[in-house]
Amino acid sequence: MWSLSSDVQNHCVEAIMSLYETMTNHTTQVIECLNKLYDLIPDGIITYEIWDNIMSYSMESIRLEVPEND
Numbered sequence: 001m002w003s004l005s006s007d008v009q010n011h012c013v014e015a016i017m018s019l020y021e022t023m024t025n026h027t028t029q030v031i032e033c034l035n036k037l038y039d040l041i042p043d044g045i046i047t048y049e050i051w052d053n054i055m056s057y058s059m060e061s062i063r064l065e066v067p068e069n070d
Contacts, residue, residue, distance in 0.1 A: 033058075
């Protein structure tokens with residue numbers, strides 16, 4: 001399996017996260033970004049280590065910013 005440098009991985013994460021700002025609903029933002037990141041795991045672009053790191057921030061965002069009824 002091939003691997004990408006951390007600079008390339010960081011660029012990919014930044015590119016995906018930039019989509020975050022273009023979506024209207026915060027719940028949709030969180031769901032779509034996590035789905036896009038998860039889809040990159042089999043390709044080795046997002047490693048499980050990166051995923052674990054991102055998930056801690058994502059869970060905090062969900063807890064603080066997504067309305068309870070969503």
